[in-house]
Amino acid sequence: MNRRSSKDIEFIILRDGTGFVQCVVDKSEAGEDIYQKSRKLSQESAVEFKGKVVKDERQIGGVEVHVTDLNLIHKSENYPITNKPHGIDFLLDHRHLWLRHRRPWAIMQIRNTIIYAIHNFFQKEGFVQADAPIFTPNAVEGTTTLFETDFYDRKAYLTQSGQLYGEAMAMAFSKIYTFGPTFRAEKSKTRRHLSEFWMIEPEMAFYDNEMNMDLIERFIKSVVREVLEKNQFELSLLERDTTILENTIKKPFPRITYDDAVKIIRGEKDVNGKTTIGLLEELKINTEKRIETLKNEIAEREKLLADNKMKESKRNFIQNKVDSMKHELKELQEKLKNIPLWIDSAKNFEYGEDFGGADETALTSLFDVPIMVYNWPKKVKAFYMKEVPGRPDLVKGVDVLAPEGYGEIVGGSEREDNLDILIERIKEHNLPMEVFQWYLDLRRFGSVPHSGFGLGLERFVAWITNTKHIRETIPFPRYYGRLEP
RNA sequence: UCCCCAGUAGCUCAGUUGGUUAGAGCACCGGACUGUUAAUCCGGGUGUCGCAGGUUCAAGUCCUGCCUGGGGAGCCA
Numbered sequence: 001m002n003r004r005s006s007k008d009i010e011f012i013i014l015r016d017g018t019g020f021v022q023c024v025v026d027k028s029e030a031g032e033d034i035y036q037k038s039r040k041l042s043q044e045s046a047v048e049f050k051g052k053v054v055k056d057e058r059q060i061g062g063v064e065v066h067v068t069d070l071n072l073i074h075k076s077e078n079y080p081i082t083n084k085p086h087g088i089d090f091l092l093d094h095r096h097l098w099l100r101h102r103r104p105w106a107i108m109q110i111r112n113t114i115i116y117a118i119h120n121f122f123q124k125e126g127f128v129q130a131d132a133p134i135f136t137p138n139a140v141e142g143t144t145t146l147f148e149t150d151f152y153d154r155k156a157y158l159t160q161s162g163q164l165y166g167e168a169m170a171m172a173f174s175k176i177y178t179f180g181p182t183f184r185a186e187k188s189k190t191r192r193h194l195s196e197f198w199m200i201e202p203e204m205a206f207y208d209n210e211m212n213m214d215l216i217e218r219f220i221k222s223v224v225r226e227v228l229e230k231n232q233f234e235l236s237l238l239e240r241d242t243t244i245l246e247n248t249i250k251k252p253f254p255r256i257t258y259d260d261a262v263k264i265i266r267g268e269k270d271v272n273g274k275t276t277i278g279l280l281e282e283l284k285i286n287t288e289k290r291i292e293t294l295k296n297e298i299a300e301r302e303k304l305l306a307d308n309k310m311k312e313s314k315r316n317f318i319q320n321k322v323d324s325m326k327h328e329l330k331e332l333q334e335k336l337k338n339i340p341l342w343i344d345s346a347k348n349f350e351y352g353e354d355f356g357g358a359d360e361t362a363l364t365s366l367f368d369v370p371i372m373v374y375n376w377p378k379k380v381k382a383f384y385m386k387e388v389p390g391r392p393d394l395v396k397g398v399d400v401l402a403p404e405g406y407g408e409i410v411g412g413s414e415r416e417d418n419l420d421i422l423i424e425r426i427k428e429h430n431l432p433m434e435v436f437q438w439y440l441d442l443r444r445f446g447s448v449p450h451s452g453f454g455l456g457l458e459r460f461v462a463w464i465t466n467t468k469h470i471r472e473t474i475p476f477p478r479y480y481g482r483l484e485p
Numbered sequence: 486u487c488c489c490c491a492g493u494a495g496c497u498c499a500g501u502u503g504g505u506u507a508g509a510g511c512a513c514c515g516g517a518c519u520g521u522u523a524a525u526c527c528g529g530g531u532g533u534c535g536c537a538g539g540u541u542c543a544a545g546u547c548c549u550g551c552c553u554g555g556g557g558a559g560c561c562a
Contacts, residue, residue, distance in 0.1 A: 010521095011524090026519080058520085184562085192561085194562090334490090411562065
């Protein structure tokens with residue numbers, strides 16, 4: 001709970017886990033005793049109210065409670081998280097308490113809807129949920145760093161992907177999906193990485209990459225539709241502009257080959273008359289303009305501050321305003337410095353490379369729905385992806401890039417189903433052949449075309465809720481430098 | 486592992502070319518106000534300036550090293 005007061009009246013925001021309601025303790029209604037008790041309530045005290053529910057359009061949920069009785073269950077003292085701004089690190093140190101607050105509450109409600117909608121979609125489509133093991137004897141793709149553990153005196157690693165096991169299960173049950181934790185020991189310090197995150201990995205027998213992309217698109221639309229139906233209130237708490245989410249369920253996702261994507265990134269090809277370079281140059285001009293106005297506003301206020309007859313409280317107020325404007329100015333100047341680098345990186349993008357974060361942002365900013373980029377250079381993708389017929393340099397992989405700078409939320413492919421080619425690919429990647437023997441069995445005994453993809457739950461939640469840092473999308477995040485609480 | 490930035494009160498931050506006794510807002514306590522939404526107004530005090538060393542008459546401020554955090558690259562969902 002949280003409290004505000006005026007003379008003879010107290011406003012208390014009460015939370016019960018399902019939502020929030022304002023409770024009003026009016027001295028004339030509740031009586032002197034109850035009113036005095038309510039004045040002693042502190043932030044996050046546990047309390048029980050009796051009272052009348054009254055319609056009030058001004059309030060969240062449209063109602064408030066006029067309190068007639070009050071029972072203090074537990075008085076909270078010196079609650080650390082105040083109603084004022086805190087830094088992300090302080091909040092994460094108090095994550096066990098921070099979860100009680102509105103923003104985390106709204107994000108977790110949406111996360112819950114997403115999890116439910118994912119199961120709902122696959123169950124209705126006839127998929128079997130079948131989870132992959134978490135302890136694994138080897139690195140699946142050989143590139144990422146894994147967490148090493150002791151498994152009865154043997155080295156074991158925490159899984160970085162359940163995909164190979166998913167393929168085995170798809171050969172057994174036709175269409176399956178895994179839904180479990182995944183671990184990466186990379187010392188990544190960016191807003192889109194976690195050491196421990198949840199991944200959904202469907203795998204379908206007799207699916208080529210076209211069918212795979214059809215499924216991905218229907219899947220994303222279905223989950224987003226469910227969030228829009230169930231979580232309007234939470235989205236409004238988060239001040240999420242839902243235009244792009246609504247587009248996502250209505251419009252088809254553009255499907256772009258890697259070859260075309262490269263041309264678009266370089267600014268050689270336009271999308272509805274706009275190019276990446278043009279957009280970035282526009283952004284540069286707008287940022288410059290904003291910096292100019294900020295500078296002028298700061299100068300104006302500093303002139304005001306030079307008048308030392310000014311009342312102290314007023315002076316402090318203006319000083320604070322100036323400080324926060326200087327803060328914004330610093331951020332914008334930082335951004336302005338980076339824009340030419342982004343333009344440079346886009347213009348000189350080298351064919352055959354994977355997209356960097358800035359390239360992805362440049363590309364996706366031209367669209368108002370998620371896009372699918374397919375047919376990737378073989379050398380930047382995993383060994384198990386199937387070659388594109390007639391293009392031995394390309395594989396049938398697909399990445400879904402979310403709009404608004406969220407980057408890759410889905411990665412998938414058609415899998416190589418030919419034993420000999422797969423063995424060649426394992427050799428090319430210098431992977432230990434012996435640990436893949438069971439996987440190669442899948443190509444020895446009734447190998448069929450099959451495809452699948454992986455969706456990172458937290459990145460998906462981050463995009464839907466428009467959360468800047470992925471670590472706010474999981475109750476207790478684990479990443480380089482954070483193991484507590 | 487590499488590059489950039491930061492570390493000042495419980496929290497968020499200011500602190501100018503090195504110069505007297507280091508500041509503000511919030512939180513907290515008291516008071517004022519019948520309707521607040523981060524309420525507002527008045528009063529009340531709080532510091533190992535991340536750590537270690539150096540330069541200097543003088544260091545929060547400059548230099549070196551280390552630690553911690555943030556952003557990014559790599560890697561990826």
